[in-house]
Amino acid sequence: MKIMNGPTVSQKMMLPGIIVLKALTPRVESVNEGLQTQVDGASQINEAMPNLSEAVRQTADFVRQSNSAISNLNDIAQNLQDGVAHFRLKKAG
Numbered sequence: 001m002k003i004m005n006g007p008t009v010s011q012k013m014m015l016p017g018i019i020v021l022k023a024l025t026p027r028v029e030s031v032n033e034g035l036q037t038q039v040d041g042a043s044q045i046n047e048a049m050p051n052l053s054e055a056v057r058q059t060a061d062f063v064r065q066s067n068s069a070i071s072n073l074n075d076i077a078q079n080l081q082d083g084v085a086h087f088r089l090k091k092a093g
Helices: 009-084
Strands: none
Touching: none
């Protein structure tokens, strides 16, 4: 017949480990929450990238169109200057 007077040797050895694990649990949960926040942020960035790429493409198209329009206006202005250069004004008086 065996008499149990308290925890066994193996139970005594496990107790400090259990205490440490219980102490670490809030820290692990905090790290897990932080990681989840980073994952959520990365997902939002992933979703935004195609929109940003499209906005950049549209801006580049607009800049090309603007440059073309400016070039055309410069040509028209030069032609106008060339056409007006043939005229001379008489002095009043």
